[in-house]
Amino acid sequence: MIKKTTDRQNQRASDVLTLFHVxxxxxxxASVISIFITQYFxxxxxxxxTYFQPSRKKQDINPDRGAIIDHNGKLLAMSTPMYDIYMxxxxxxxAHDKDSKKGKENEDKWIxxxxxxxxxxxxxxxxxxxxxEYYRNLIIDGRNKKRKYVSIVKNIDHGVLLQLKELxxxxxxxxxxxxxxxxxxxxxxxxxDLAGRVIGYVKHNSDTNSKHIGIEGKxxxxxxxxxxxxxxxxxxxxxMIKDVDSNIVAVEHGFDIRSTLDIDIQxxxxxxxxxxxxxxxxxxxxxxxxxxxxTGAVRAMVNLQKNKQGEFKxxxxxxxxxxxxPGSVFKAVTLTTLLEDGKxxxxxxxxxxxxxxxxxxxxxxxxxxxxxxxxxxxxxxxxIDGFKISSNYVFRRLVKDNYGEHPERFIDRLHAYNFxxxxxxxxxxxxxGSPVIPDPSNPRWTIYDLANVSIGxxxxxxxxxxxxxxxxxxxxxxxxxxxxxxxxxxNGKVLQKFEPVILNGAICSKATADTLTRALKMVTLEGxxxxxxxxxxxxxxxxxxxxxxxLPEERPGSRDPYEDIEGRKKHQATxxxxxxxxxxxxxxxxxxxxxxxSHNVYGGSIPALTFKDIADELWAYSPEWGDRLKSRGEVxxxxxxxxxxxxxxxTPIPDLTGLGLRDAIFAIENNGYRCRHTxxxxxxxQTPSAGEKLKKGETITITLQ
Amino acid sequence: xxxxxxxxxxxxAIINGDILLLLRADRLLPYILYFFILGWISIWIxxxxxxxxxxxxxxxxxxxxxxxxxAQKTCEFVGLDRIxxxxxxxxxxxxEVKAPEKPAGIIK
Numbered sequence: 114m115i116k117k118t119t120d121r122q123n124q125r126a127s128d129v130l131t132l133f134h135v136x137x138x139x140x141x142x143a144s145v146i147s148i149f150i151t152q153y154f155x156x157x158x159x160x161x162x163t164y165f166q167p168s169r170k171k172q173d174i175n176p177d178r179g180a181i182i183d184h185n186g187k188l189l190a191m192s193t194p195m196y197d198i199y200m201x202x203x204x205x206x207x208a209h210d211k212d213s214k215k216g217k218e219n220e221d222k223w224i225x226x227x228x229x230x231x232x233x234x235x236x237x238x239x240x241x242x243x244x245x246e247y248y249r250n251l252i253i254d255g256r257n258k259k260r261k262y263v264s265i266v267k268n269i270d271h272g273v274l275l276q277l278k279e280l281x282x283x284x285x286x287x288x289x290x291x292x293x294x295x296x297x298x299x300x301x302x303x304x305x306d307l308a309g310r311v312i313g314y315v316k317h318n319s320d321t322n323s324k325h326i327g328i329e330g331k332x333x334x335x336x337x338x339x340x341x342x343x344x345x346x347x348x349x350x351x352x353m354i355k356d357v358d359s360n361i362v363a364v365e366h367g368f369d370i371r372s373t374l375d376i377d378i379q380x381x382x383x384x385x386x387x388x389x390x391x392x393x394x395x396x397x398x399x400x401x402x403x404x405x406x407x408t409g410a411v412r413a414m415v416n417l418q419k420n421k422q423g424e425f426k427x428x429x430x431x432x433x434x435x436x437x438x439p440g441s442v443f444k445a446v447t448l449t450t451l452l453e454d455g456k457x458x459x460x461x462x463x464x465x466x467x468x469x470x471x472x473x474x475x476x477x478x479x480x481x482x483x484x485x486x487x488x489x490x491x492x493x494x495x496x497i498d499g500f501k502i503s504s505n506y507v508f509r510r511l512v513k514d515n516y517g518e519h520p521e522r523f524i525d526r527l528h529a530y531n532f533x534x535x536x537x538x539x540x541x542x543x544x545x546g547s548p549v550i551p552d553p554s555n556p557r558w559t560i561y562d563l564a565n566v567s568i569g570x571x572x573x574x575x576x577x578x579x580x581x582x583x584x585x586x587x588x589x590x591x592x593x594x595x596x597x598x599x600x601x602x603x604n605g606k607v608l609q610k611f612e613p614v615i616l617n618g619a620i621c622s623k624a625t626a627d628t629l630t631r632a633l634k635m636v637t638l639e640g641x642x643x644x645x646x647x648x649x650x651x652x653x654x655x656x657x658x659x660x661x662x663x664l665p666e667e668r669p670g671s672r673d674p675y676e677d678i679e680g681r682k683k684h685q686a687t688x689x690x691x692x693x694x695x696x697x698x699x700x701x702x703x704x705x706x707x708x709x710x711s712h713n714v715y716g717g718s719i720p721a722l723t724f725k726d727i728a729d730e731l732w733a734y735s736p737e738w739g740d741r742l743k744s745r746g747e748v749x750x751x752x753x754x755x756x757x758x759x760x761x762x763x764t765p766i767p768d769l770t771g772l773g774l775r776d777a778i779f780a781i782e783n784n785g786y787r788c789r790h791t792x793x794x795x796x797x798x799q800t801p802s803a804g805e806k807l808k809k810g811e812t813i814t815i816t817l818q
Numbered sequence: 819x820x821x822x823x824x825x826x827x828x829x830x831a832i833i834n835g836d837i838l839l840l841l842r843a844d845r846l847l848p849y850i851l852y853f854f855i856l857g858w859i860s861i862w863i864x865x866x867x868x869x870x871x872x873x874x875x876x877x878x879x880x881x882x883x884x885x886x887x888x889a890q891k892t893c894e895f896v897g898l899d900r901i902x903x904x905x906x907x908x909x910x911x912x913x914e915v916k917a918p919e920k921p922a923g924i925i926k
Contacts, residue, residue: 188896193889271886303896354871380901649920732921739921 169346169356175298176338178318179367181328183376184412184599189312190302190329196274197295198265202255204291226281227252237276238266262293300329308379309427310416311372311540311597318367326430328370328598330541335601338367369602373410378403378731382413382701385726387425389719390417390705396719399705400431401727402580402595406697408613409584409593431704433538436546436573440659441503441641441716442687442702443569445629446582447512448500450526452628453621456515459497459632466492468506473513473564479506500632501640503656505568512567513560520553520563527566530582531592531616532574539598539611549573569659576687580702583654583689585617586633587697590626592617634694642688644721649732653697654690654724656716661685667709681709688720692728693738701727768803769796769815777815785809792817 181190209220231249248265255263269277274294277283282290298317302309313327318337325333341364346356382401390396398418405412414432417425429435451457468482481504485494499507516523527533533550550572551562565571577595585592594614601609621629633653637645641656660675661683668677676682689702703720732738767784769777777796781788789812797818801807831840838844897903901917908915 187899188892191889191893193893194886270890271883272890275883275887301890301893303893304900305897307900348868348872350872352872352875354868354875357871377901384902730917733918734921736922736924740923742923742925 169344169359171342172345174341174343174364175318176340176364177366178298178300178315178338179336179369181312181336181370181372182602183372183374183379184410185375185377186371187376188303189308189372189374189376190300192298192318193270193301194296195268195270195299197267197297198269198274198277199293199295200252200255200263200265201261201287201291201293202252202263203259203261204287205289206256206259223282224253224256227256229281230283233280234265237273237280238269240266268299304376304380306427307376307383308374308414310430310542311374311411311414313541326542327540328372331539332370332598332601335370336367339365341365368608369604371599371602373405373412373597373599374414375412377734379413379415381730381734382727383415383417385723385730386415386417386703388726389723390425393714393719395707395710395714396705397708398425398431399703399719399723400435400576401701401703401723402432402577403699403701403727404580404584404593404595406584406587406691406700407593409581409595410599410613411595411597412699414597430540430542431576431706432702433540433575433577434542434546436548436575436578437661437685438570438572438659439574439576439579440569440657440685440687441505442579442583442655442657442689443572443574444500444503444508444567444657445586445633445655446527446530446532447508447567448496448632449530449586449621449625449629450523451496451511451515452625453526454515454522457496457511459500459628460495462493462495463499463507463510464492465494466506468504470506470509470513470564473509473561475561476505476509476564479504482506497632497635501635503636503641508567509564513564516563517560520558520560523563524550524553524566527572529617530585530620532572532578532582535575536594536616538577539596546573546575548575548578569657576689576702576704579687579689580700581616582620583691583702584700585620586626586629587653587691587700588626589623590619590621591615592620630694633690637690637694641715641717642690642721644717645690645725645728648692648725649729650693650738651695652690652692652724652728653694654688654721656721657687657689658713658715659685659687661706663709677709679711681711683707683709684714686714686716686718686720688716688724690724692732698735698737699731703727765804765806766799766801766813769799769813770803772796774817777817781813781815787812789814790817791815794818 178192180188180192183189205223206220209216209223212219228249231252232245234248235244251263251265254260278292283292284290285292287293298319300315300317302312302314309327311327313325313329313331315322315325315329315333324330329336340362342362344356344359344361345353348354382403386399386401390399396419399415400417401413401415402411403413404410414430416427416429416431418428418431420426420428452459465482465486467486468479470476481502482494485498485502485504486492494504494507496507496511512523527550532548535547551558551566553563562571581592581595584595592615594616596611596614598611600607600611630653633655634651636642636655637648637652642652642654645652645654662674663671663677663683667683668674670678684707685704686707687702687704689700691697691700701724703723705714705719705723707714766786767780769780772780773795774790774793777790778788786807787810791814794817796815798816800814807813828837828840831837843850898907905917
C-alpha cells in the first residue's frame with residue numbers, strides 16, 4: 114500500500130517535471146524564432162529607432178598633419194580645416210504641417226527667418242553673382258521640393274563659418290535651423306607656388322596618392338601621424354562625452370619638418386629669375402639653386418617652366434632632376450683637375466694656333482681664339498686668359514696633351530667629384546634622370562670624348578651637381594652634400610637633427626681652391642661674366658652655354674642631334690658662382706632653357722643678370738655684411754625734451770636739430786605733418802624752421818648729415 | 819512540528835514587516851547606512867563627473883575652434899610676410915619705405 118502511494122507520487126512529480134521541460138523547450142524554440150525574426154525581418158518604428166541604438170559609439174580621431182617650416186621657422190605648409198555648408202531646407206516643415214494649432218504661425222516665422230538669412234548671406238559669403246534673391250529662391254524652392262541637402266557654399270574657412278553661425282536659422286540647432294556643416298582637412302601653402310617642387314603638395318592628410326613629391330612625399334611617414342579612436346557615451350542630458358571606461362587608442366599627430374630653405378632667399382631668387390626670363394620669350398624654363406657654402410644646406414631651389422598658358426610655374430624639379438651637358442661651367446672642373454695634378458699654372462702660356470686643333474680635325478676652329486689674337490696681337494694665350502674668354506680650344510688642348518695617354522686619370526677625378534652618380538637626395542620627384550660620365554674602357558670611347566668632356570660635353574650632370582662642385586671650391590675643397598631637411602620636430606622640440614654630410618673631405622688642396630677662386634674672380638671682372646663686375650659684393654663664377662640634345666621627333670630629317678633641319682637649336686645657359694668671393698657664404702647656380710631658336714642665349718646674359726640681382730639683394734638684406742661701426746665717438750646729443758607731440762591744429766613745428774632720421778620722422782608725423790628728407794646721419798637743418806606753423810598734412814623737409 | 823515553527827515565524831515576520839528585527843539587523847544599521855551613503859556618493863560623483871565631462875567636451879570644442887581660427891589667421895598673415903608682398907603693399911600705399919640698398923651697419 115505504502116509502495117503504491119510512493120509510486121503514484123513519483124509518477125506525479127515526473128509528470129510535473131516533464132510538463133516544465135516541455136514548456137521550457139517551447140519557450141526556448143519561441144525565443145530562437147523571435148530572435149531570428151527580429152534580426153532579419155522586424156523593423157522598429159523610426160521614431161523609436163534611436164532608443165534601440167547603443168548609447169556608446171566609437172569615434173575615430175584623425176591625426177593632424179605636421180607642418181613644414183623653413184630654416185627660420187616660417188610656416189611653409191600647414192593643415193587647417195575648410196568647410197562645405199549645406200542646408201536641410203525641409204527641416205520642421207512636417208512638424209509645422211501636423212500642428213493644427215500653431216503650425217501655420219511657426220511656419221511663417223521660419224519663412225521670415227529664411228528671408229532674413231537670404232538677405233544676409235551675400236554680405237558674409239561675397240560670392241559673385243549670388244544675391245539675396247538667389248539665396249531666397251534656393252531656400253524656399255528647397256523647402257517646397259522637400260530638399261534636405263542643399264549646397265549653400267563650399268570651401269569656406271573657419272572665420273566665415275563663425276559668421277554664418279550668427280545668422281538667423283543657422284544660429285539654431287540643426288534640427289530646427291537646418292544648418293549642415295561638413296568639415297574637410299586641407300593643406301595650406303601660405304606662399305603659394307613658391308618652392309613648390311621642394312615643399313611638394315598634398316590635398317589633405319587622408320590623401321593617399323602615392324605620387325606626392327617634394328618633402329611632402331618623401332617625409333609623408335613623418336608628417337602623417339597615426340589615427341586614434343575613443344568611445345563616446347550619451348549622458349542623461351543627451352550630451353556626448355568621452356567614455357573613460359572604454360579602450361582608447363591615443364592619436365599620434367604628425368611631426369613637423371624643418372627645411373633648410375630660407376623662404377626670403379627663395380622669394381628673392383624666384384623673383385629675380387621671373388623678372389629676367391620674362392623679357393626673353395624664347396626662354397621656356399629655368400632653375401636656381403642657392404647653397405650655404407659651409408654646410409651644403411639648400412637655401413633656395415627655384416624651378417620654373419612655362420605651361421600651356423605661357424605662365425611660369427613650378428612643374429618639375431629641373432635643378433635636381435634634369436641632367437644635361439653643362440657646357441663651359443665644366444671648364445672649372447677641368448681646370449681644378451689640371452691644377453691639382455700639377456699639370457698647369459694659371460700663367461702658363463700656349464700657342465694659339467688660330468684656335469685650330471690640327472690633330473683633331475673634326476673640331477671647328479675656336480672663334481674666341483682668333484678674336485683674342487686680333488685684339489691682343491699675339492700668338493700665345495695663357496691658361497687664365499683661356500679661362501676668362503672660355504676658350505674650347507685651350508681646354509681641349511690642355512686635356513688632350515696632359516691626359517690623352519691616360520684618359521682614365523681624368524675621368525676618375527670626375528668620379529671623385531661625385532659627378533658620375535646620382536646621390537640620395539631628400540626630395541621625392543618622378544622622372545629624375547641619371548648623370549652620365551663616359552667610360553674610357555668602353556669600346557666606343559675615342560679621344561674626342563675626352564676633349565668634349567673637358568668643355569662640358571659628352572657628359573650629363575644636373576645643375577645641383579654643378580653647384581655642389583663650385584660649393585666645394587668655395588669651401589676650400591670640402592665637398593658638402595646638398596640637403597633640404599634640417600630636423601624633425603615636435604612643437605619646437607627637436608626629435609632628430611640631420612647634420613651636414615661631407616661627400617668628399619678634399620676634392621682638391623686649399624691652394625688649388627684659392628687659385629681657382631682667383632680664376633673665377635677674373636671671369637666676373639674681365640671675362641665672359643663682366644655683367645657681374647658691378648655687383649655689390651665680389652662674385653667668383655663661370656658662365657656656360659651648351660646646346661641641348663634634341664629628341665628625334667624634335668628634329669625630323671636632321672642627323673645632327675643638336676639642331677633641326679632649319680639649323681635651330683635649344684640652349685642651356687648657365688651661370689654658377691659664389692659670393693662674397695673672399696669669404697664665400699653662398700653658392701648659386703642659375704640655368705635657363707630655351708625653345709628651338711636660331712640665335713644663341715649665353716650664360717653671361719640672363720643667368721648672369723639673374724645671379725647679380727640675387728647677390729645684390731641678398732647682400733643688402735644680410736646685416737652680417739654691413740659696416741662695423743665703432744661704438745665710441747662723438748655723436749650729437751639727441752634730446753627729445755623740446756619736442757612737443759600731439760595732434761592739435763595749432764601745434765608748432767618741432768625743433769628737429771640733432772635727431773636721427775627715425776626720431777625726426779616720428780616727431781613730424783606725430784604732429785600731423787609729412788616728412789621729406791635728404792642725406793644720412795642727424796638732422797642739421799629743417800624747412801620750415803622750428804616754431805612755425807603749417808597746415809596738417811603739409812611737408813617738412815629735413816637735411817641730415 | 820518543531821521543524822515547521824521557525825519557517826512559520828519567518829513567514830509571519832515577513833508579512834508583519836519585522837523580518838529585519840527578527841534577524842537582528844538593527845545591529846548592522848551603521849553598516850547599512852554606511853553602504854547607503856557610499857552608494858549615494860558614488861552616484862553623486864558619477865553625476866558630477868558627467869557634468870564636468872560635458873563642460874570639458876564643450877571647452878574642447880571651443881579650444882579646437884580657436885585653434886583652427888588661430889591656424890587660419892597664422893596662415894593668412896604668413897602669406898603677407900613675403901618680401902614681394904610687403905614691397906608690393908608699400909608701393910600700393912605710396913610709401914617712401916623701400917627695400918634696403920645696403921646691409922645694415924652693426925655697432926661694435
